[in-house]
Amino acid sequence: MNFFLSVSNKRNDGFTLVEVLISVTIFSIVAIAIYGGFSQLMRGISILEIKNGAVNLASERIEVTRSLNYDDVGLIDGAPAGVLVGEEIFSSNGIDFTVKTTVRSVDDEYDGLLGGDPEDDNPNDYKFVQFDIYCTDCIYQDVMSFYTTISPQNSSAGSDGGGAIFVKVLDSYGNPIQGAEVSIYSNASTTIDIDDVTDVDGQLKVFGLPEGNEAYQVEVFKTGYSSERTYETGSVDNPNPNKPHLNVIENQITSVIFSVDVLSDFEVKTQNLSCENVGGVDFNLKSSKTIGEDVYKFDQDLITNSAGLLSVNNIEWGNYNIDVFDSSYKLYGANQSLPFKINPNVEKDINFFVGPNNPNILLVQVQDFSTGLPVSGATVRLWGDNFDQSVETQNGYFRQTDWSGGPGQDNFSDESRFYESDNNINYLAEGVVGLDTFNGGYVSEGYLESSIIDFSTTTDFVSIDWSPQDNPEDTLLKFQLATNETLNASSTWDFVGPDGTSSSYYENSGNSINNVHNGDRYLKYRAYLESSDSSLTPILSDLTISYQSNCFPSGQVYFTDLDSGTYNLSVEKDGYETHEILDFSVDQNWEMINIPFAR
Incomplete structure (x- = not known):
């Protein structure tokens, strides 16, 4: 039997694997795009x-609210009181x-105000009702607010009587804060809860509000x-509060002012006098x-971790005192003046220098x-029986308060001059820098660059401060810094902000100065002024850069093992002027003296 193999040269039509994969990929891309558009449509x-x-x-x-009797338009346990939940x-x-x-009684100034001139004996002129509506389980969870006002049908309606509480909320600079939440509830026989x-x-x-003696607790x-x-008088923890619960008297206003501001964070580092981190240090x-007599708003015992670090978050602005009570260490200084200051909305690094727990x-x-x-550079001398020692403070600050000498100064020598600006800065008035004007209004932005500041030796930079701190709304004053370890013909100045990049300010x-600059000797700063309102300009009147040239803290010296x-x-x-304190006693384990040094 003979078998023959027949070979055909005719190619069968079809798709290769590569062609199939390409087709599937293209189809997938198109399908995903269509599905994405469909999903967005369904979401909308x-x-x-x-x-x-x-x-x-x-x-x-x-x-429903408009159908109620006027006297019923209010909240259960609210003021005005009513039937609404x-x-x-x-x-x-x-x-x-x-x-x-939310239901509020409104005192319309048309017929006078309670406590005003003319006096309004019936301040509950109409009611403002607000409904905040939201869905917690929906893809859209934003609060939607709706409003209405309801007026009494006759002049005698709305005479709720009682007294009034006026709450005012300010920030640390005395500016009003809109949208602060206020809770008012009665701790007496009434059931007010607002x-x-x-x-x-x-x-x-x-x-x-019904009358009551210290009957209303207010929290902001x-x-x-x-x-x-506010706090209850006579409580165990705070028997004599600065702000006791509020009194309410018939037809009278009880006013109270609260100060709140944005919380801050700071990082504590405990180090020895050789700049080495020391862990496990106990301090208060x-x-x-204070919130009452000898009752402090913040008073906590803390401890740094094994690396000598501790993050203190969500801290209120103000001045803070440090007391190292560790069995092995005492406080020998800090990289901040003591008590140290925390401004609102800042992140700060604070170094506490500790040494042996000597007497x-x-x-x-x-x-x-x-x-x-x-x-x-101040010489501090301490002397007494069998003791006489002089120590020089090692650290300090650079400060500029005048720019009226104008630009063109490369190296800082004349304290009234600077290096350059972009010609949008008005510096002619002594002690004031602002935006220049054009066509009757301020320009929108400008910058000023300082001369080269020589700190004489390698330096660790601590913080940058300026005044004023409360420039007008819709304006902005911000800074960047540039440093070099040495200067030569090829030196460049790379200006950066607090995160070490050119995009931050x-x-x-x-603000604490980023440690990318530490170890450098020469510094320049740039001040950027901006305004979105042609009638306003930010102002710069004082710039200070604090620094330390070695490990020992700014403007501080210590003496130890004293008899x-x-x-x-x-x-x-x-x-x-020479400052002297004569014949004072040293008999405590640790104490600090502040010297106000006058020129």
């Missing part, structure tokens, strides 16, 4: 349904919504801010603010009388 439709449901529900609640869940368009209701927010003037006015808070409240941190340690802090900043006075007894102290430096 769902959000529209949620919003329509909220609008329908708001219309229903407004109609503060927070409820309703269904609309098949969606469950949370409805938060949660509301401040208006654009930082105020909340509550009328028609805002997300990301510090809080403040105490705010200078009778005296820490002397020398500060410029007019600025409060540490003074370097020091925007808060008191108990009577001592004398003097502080001298060219350009300053």
Whole structure:
């Protein structure tokens, strides 16, 4: 039997594997794009349904409220009191919504104000009702707010009587805070329980409150801010509070002011006198603010970790004292003046220098009388029986307060001059830098660059401060720094902000300077001024850069192993008046003397 193999040269048509893969990829890309567009369309439709449901529900609640008798328009346990519930869940368009209701009595200035001129004996002129509606289980969870006003049908209606509480909330600079949450509730026989927010003037006015002696507790808070409240007189922890619970008297106003501001963070580092981190150091941190007699708002015992570090977060602005009570160490100084200051909305690095727990340690802090900043190069002498020692403070600050000498100075020698600007800066007035004007208004932005500042040796930079700190709204003053270890013909100046990059800026006075500059000798700064309102300009009147040239803290010296007894102290430096303290006793384990050094 014969077998023959027949070979055909005709190619069968078809797709290769590569062609199939390419086709599948293209199809997948197109399908994903179509699906993505469809998903966005469906999401938009769902959000529209949620919003329509909220609008329908708001219309229903407004109609229900308008159908009530005027005296019933209020909250259960609220002021004004009524039959409405503060927070409820309703269904609309098949969606469950949370409805938060707020009712306020309004004193219209048309017929006079309570406590004003003319006096309004019936300040409850009409009621303002707000419904905040949101869905916690929906893809759209934003709060939707709806408002209505309801007036009495006759002049006698709305005479709720009672007294009023006016709450005002300010920041640390005295500016009003809008949207601060205020909680008012009664600790007496009444059942008042009010949660509301401040208006654009930082105020909340509550009328028609029943009389009571220290009957109302008030607390103010805002997300990301510090809080403040009233306290009960005679309590065990705070028997004599600075702000006791409020009294309410018939037809009278009880006013109270609270100060809150953005919280800050700082990093504590404990080091020995050789700049080596020391772990496990016990210390007490105490705010200078009190909430009552000898009761401090912040008073905590803390300890650094094994690496000598501790993060202290969400701390309120103010001055803080440090007390090292560790069995092995005592405080020998800090890289900040003591007590150290925390400004609102800053991140700060604070180094505490500790040494052996020797007896009778005296820490002397020398500060410029007019600025409060540490003074370097001051000779501090302590003498007494069998003791006589002089030590020089090692650290200090650079300060510039005048730019009226103009640009063109490469190296800083004339304290009134600088290197350059972009011609959008007005520097002619002594002690004031602002934006220049054009066509009757301020330009929108400009910058000024300093001369080269020589710190004489390698330097660790601590912080940058400036004044004023409360420039007008819609304006901005910010800075960048550039440093070099040496100078030559090829030296460049790379300006950076607090994160060490050219895209960040020091925007808060008191900012810690990024340690990328540490170990350098020469520094320049740039001031950037911006305004979105042609009628306003930010102002720069004072710039200070604090630094330390070695490990020992700014403007501080210490004496240790002192015998108990009577001592004398003097502080001298060219350009300053000699400061003396004579015949004072040293008999404590640790104490500190502040020297206000006057020129």
